[in-house]
Amino acid sequence: MITQPLFTPTKMGPFKLEHRVVMAPLTRMRSSEGNVPNELMAEYYAQRATQGGLIIAEATPVSPYGFGYAGSPGIFTQAQVAGWRKVVDAVHKKGGLIFLQLWHVGRQSHPLLQPGNIDPVAPSAIRAEGEAYAKTGPVAFGMPRALALAEIPDVVESFRRGAELAKEAGFDGVEIHGANGYLPDQFLQDGTNTRTDIYGGPIENRARFLLEITQAAISVWGEGRVGVRLSPSSSYGSMHDSDPKATFGYVAQQLDKMGLGYLHVVEPRIKGNETIDERAEPVAARYLRTLFKGPIIAAGGFQGTSAQALISEGSADLVAFGRAFIANPDLVRRLRDDLALNTYDRDTFYGGDAAGYTDYPFTGS
Numbered sequence: 001m002i003t004q005p006l007f008t009p010t011k012m013g014p015f016k017l018e019h020r021v022v023m024a025p026l027t028r029m030r031s032s033e034g035n036v037p038n039e040l041m042a043e044y045y046a047q048r049a050t051q052g053g054l055i056i057a058e059a060t061p062v063s064p065y066g067f068g069y070a071g072s073p074g075i076f077t078q079a080q081v082a083g084w085r086k087v088v089d090a091v092h093k094k095g096g097l098i099f100l101q102l103w104h105v106g107r108q109s110h111p112l113l114q115p116g117n118i119d120p121v122a123p124s125a126i127r128a129e130g131e132a133y134a135k136t137g138p139v140a141f142g143m144p145r146a147l148a149l150a151e152i153p154d155v156v157e158s159f160r161r162g163a164e165l166a167k168e169a170g171f172d173g174v175e176i177h178g179a180n181g182y183l184p185d186q187f188l189q190d191g192t193n194t195r196t197d198i199y200g201g202p203i204e205n206r207a208r209f210l211l212e213i214t215q216a217a218i219s220v221w222g223e224g225r226v227g228v229r230l231s232p233s234s235s236y237g238s239m240h241d242s243d244p245k246a247t248f249g250y251v252a253q254q255l256d257k258m259g260l261g262y263l264h265v266v267e268p269r270i271k272g273n274e275t276i277d278e279r280a281e282p283v284a285a286r287y288l289r290t291l292f293k294g295p296i297i298a299a300g301g302f303q304g305t306s307a308q309a310l311i312s313e314g315s316a317d318l319v320a321f322g323r324a325f326i327a328n329p330d331l332v333r334r335l336r337d338d339l340a341l342n343t344y345d346r347d348t349f350y351g352g353d354a355a356g357y358t359d360y361p362f363t364g365s
Contacts, residue, residue: 013224013261018052024320025056025101029071029351037073037083042090047329049096059103062162067113068105069133075162084169099173100166106183107144123193129238160216173225181237184210191240223259231266252291267300286315304335
């Protein structure tokens with residue numbers, strides 16, 4: 001039976017968590033017209049909420065220009081705030097905590113997903129490899145245009161406003177999605193950022209956008225209620241950097257000064273939504289632990305035993321589970337009692353109805 005240390009209490013910012021199993025942010029594309037969260041989403045999150053446990057809600061665009069997946073919920077209208085409030089209330093009723101992940105996909109989009117069918121934006125006009133999800137189905141990422149310097153403050157403001165609306169919806173905090181090749185990551189890595197202004201060139205400039213949007217969220221929430229997600233080794237969306245250790249090391253050091261609630265680290269054994277090697281060592285968390293002194297959440301194909309080992313060695317304080325939470329609404333109990341897990345159905349991950357969403361059985365049912 002797994003009882004220690006994954007099921008020991010810990011502190012995260014102003015919060016006391018009763019266990020260290022975190023529900024990772026998972027794109028499911030189940031929102032209603034207008035990208036509004038609905039009752040089905042509230043049921044889904046409530047099923048997975050636990051007393052004193054943390055849920056990081058799915059990636060949520062802060063702007064109509066931030067979408068790469070049709071059907072994702074947004075956080076830029078009052079209707080979306082009202083929809084999210086139903087989700088938050090359902091989680092709080094179960095005694096859980098819930099953060100909202102703030103998102104802008106940047107170049108990982110297509111004109112079909114943009115207002116007026118315009119080109120998506122990026123730090124530089126470099127096309128990504130991969131597919132976005134339009135209402136008509138998967139489409140190859142479009143050719144982006146480079147953001148003008150004068151446009152960047154408005155994008156930063158969209159993150160600040162998203163943080164503000166998340167607070168209005170009742171969330172306990174927010175997470176900046178700086179991972180997986182989305183807009184902040186595109187600014188950060190030199191393989192996708194060839195700018196020559198104050199947002200390009202040396203790492204101090206390339207990190208500027210991520211640090212500015214993080215500070216914008218902190219200006220709304222205060223210290224301890226903002227997290228940041230990074231994926232130092234991810235190549236998803238054809239991401240690459242000439243010196244990732246230096247790049248992400250610098251970012252971790254700067255974030256360490258900002259009073260974050262946590263740093264959320266995706267391990268390199270994950271590529272997109274596939275596990276490359278579940279036996280691979282959690283190298284990202286181990287390295288960034290030497291530079292970031294606050295709480296660290298590690299994610300990336302963990303199972304109960306590997307999560308327990310990571311907590312035991314001190315490389316992370318919490319472990320996020322994704323696909324296991326999709327198929328097991330009572331995952332926390334199953335891990336605690338060492339019970340068998342349901343198998344997930346990948347065909348129902350993105351879009352659809354209750355099938356593969358709220359119909360997975362609880363243990364004993």
